[in-house]
Amino acid sequence: MAFFSSTLFFNLHLFLTIFLSFSGTDPVSGCYNSIFSFGDSLTDTGNWLYINSSSNIGNFPYGETFFHHPTGRSSDGRVVVDFIAQAFGLPFLPPYRACSDGRDLRHGANFAVAGATAIDAASYEEKKIGGVVANISLVDQIEWFKGLLPSLCLSSSGCRKFLRGSLFLVGEIGGNDYAQLFSNGWSLEKIQTFVPQVVSTITSAVDTLIEHGAMTLVVPGGLPLGCFASVLTFGASLNKEDYDNETGCLKRWNELLQYHNDRLQIELDRMRNLHPHVIIIYADYYNSAMRIYRSPLQFGFSKGALSACCGSGGPYNYNSSVLCGTHEARICNDPSLYWNWDGSHPTEGGHRMIADDVISGPYAFPPITCPCLQLASHVKYPHYHTKSQSFRASV
Numbered sequence: 001m002a003f004f005s006s007t008l009f010f011n012l013h014l015f016l017t018i019f020l021s022f023s024g025t026d027p028v029s030g031c032y033n034s035i036f037s038f039g040d041s042l043t044d045t046g047n048w049l050y051i052n053s054s055s056n057i058g059n060f061p062y063g064e065t066f067f068h069h070p071t072g073r074s075s076d077g078r079v080v081v082d083f084i085a086q087a088f089g090l091p092f093l094p095p096y097r098a099c100s101d102g103r104d105l106r107h108g109a110n111f112a113v114a115g116a117t118a119i120d121a122a123s124y125e126e127k128k129i130g131g132v133v134a135n136i137s138l139v140d141q142i143e144w145f146k147g148l149l150p151s152l153c154l155s156s157s158g159c160r161k162f163l164r165g166s167l168f169l170v171g172e173i174g175g176n177d178y179a180q181l182f183s184n185g186w187s188l189e190k191i192q193t194f195v196p197q198v199v200s201t202i203t204s205a206v207d208t209l210i211e212h213g214a215m216t217l218v219v220p221g222g223l224p225l226g227c228f229a230s231v232l233t234f235g236a237s238l239n240k241e242d243y244d245n246e247t248g249c250l251k252r253w254n255e256l257l258q259y260h261n262d263r264l265q266i267e268l269d270r271m272r273n274l275h276p277h278v279i280i281i282y283a284d285y286y287n288s289a290m291r292i293y294r295s296p297l298q299f300g301f302s303k304g305a306l307s308a309c310c311g312s313g314g315p316y317n318y319n320s321s322v323l324c325g326t327h328e329a330r331i332c333n334d335p336s337l338y339w340n341w342d343g344s345h346p347t348e349g350g351h352r353m354i355a356d357d358v359i360s361g362p363y364a365f366p367p368i369t370c371p372c373l374q375l376a377s378h379v380k381y382p383h384y385h386t387k388s389q390s391f392r393a394s395v
């Protein structure tokens with residue numbers, strides 16, 4: 001959307017004052033000594049497959065495009081965090097749970113688990129909400145991180161020094177919370193009332209990381225779930241009004257995620273005020289993806305952005321009883337022509353688009369490569385607005 005982009009660039013030029021504190025020849029590699037990431041299947045690089053070796057993501061064609069074998073990524077190749085690691089000259093992050101083989105974690109670790117929720121399983125059990133996929137939450141992932149720390153740095157001051165040079169990716173997470181509530185029969189209106197709880201779980205994870213010495217954090221918003229083949233299939237409606245006529249996405253689902261993202265940005269502003277010395281970057285996965293959904297052909301996704309590459313038929317090539325990676329599912333000839341990989345996740349090409357948008361901008365403020373530099377203390381963060389009306393967040 002042209003309006004959105006020009007507003008953002010205006011903000012960038014008006015408010016972003018940077019002082020170079022970095023004197024290397026390559027402005028990108030050397031920024032960070034390590035990356036620590038948290039989240040769900042958009043970020044997982046092998047934890048869930050290690051925990052559940054019979055998951056469908058452990059089968060061909062997962063991984064076929066880049067690694068040429070399944071790795072536990074919910075993609076045909078790399079995911080956003082892989083592209084971020086490459087951009088900073090760091091190795092691919094080892095999945096934390098699969099590290100019993102003594103792999104070197106000094107360049108960081110990935111705690112994300114496919115199927116993970118923000119809110120912990122015990123809280124859901126209390127509310128009599130079942131159908132937990134992974135039974136692992138963001139809260140658990142933060143505990144794993146705390147448990148790992150003593151092996152990385154010996155003293156509290158040593159840890160702060162080490163973590164000062166680390167980049168933290170906290171999310172995306174929350175999509176599984178909403179999907180789970182929906183599968184428990186909650187209406188979208190009722191799910192909306194739960195958004196603040198999901199968001200505050202994310203910001204308290206951010207708070208804990210800052211307490212332990214994190215200085216640069218990237219917190220992504222949620223993707224437009226109403227555009228996913230899986231949601232378009234289980235949320236199918238006979239009422240044309242329920243679909244966005246520009247993209248074909250389900251409006252109410254996208255409004256839910258817009259509301260989540262608005263709330264998240266408001267909470268991140270609060271964190272920035274509390275910790276002015278810490279750089280907290282909001283990564284706008286939502287609008288990065290919406291740009292593709294509005295004109296997939298322009299970005300090379302000639303088979304469109306809605307239908308899955310790997311699936312088993314139906315209007316969006318998605319059927320929850322015949323998932324990609326099971327033997328009845330079929331795989332498209334060329335995943336690079338699709339945005340959607342398996343119904344619920346982007347292809348490597350989709351991940352790459354999002355990664356580029358947050359690494360170099362404009363869908364992250366400041367772009368992730370910037371904090372290698374130092375931000376002026378009066379920097380003003382923009383809000384990434386959405387068109388949401390019915391779920392307008394009050395500021």
Ligand SMILES: *[C@@H]1O[C@H](CO)[C@@H](O)[C@H](O)[C@H]1NC(C)=O
Pocket residue numbers: 052053054055056133
């Ligand atoms: C592991 O994955 C398989 C296949 O998706 C599933 O049927 C099974 O319930 C999972 N096990 C656990 C413990 O989650």
Ligand SMILES: *[C@@H]1O[C@H](CO)[C@@H](O)[C@H](O)[C@H]1NC(C)=O
Pocket residue numbers: 121132135
């Ligand atoms: C989730 O895991 C905890 C222990 O880690 C266990 O007590 C609980 O019963 C599990 N819940 C589900 C729904 O599997």
Ligand SMILES: *[C@@H]1O[C@H](CO)[C@@H](O)[C@H](O)[C@H]1NC(C)=O
Pocket residue numbers: 245246
């Ligand atoms: C799309 O829907 C909006 C209202 O939701 C309407 O104003 C517009 O004319 C529609 N465009 C097309 C091409 O149908």
Ligand SMILES: *[C@@H]1O[C@H](CO)[C@@H](O)[C@H](O)[C@H]1NC(C)=O
Pocket residue numbers: 313314319320321322
């Ligand atoms: C999904 O797959 C199952 C098993 O093959 C089949 O019985 C069902 O009709 C399919 N559903 C749709 C909507 O195609």
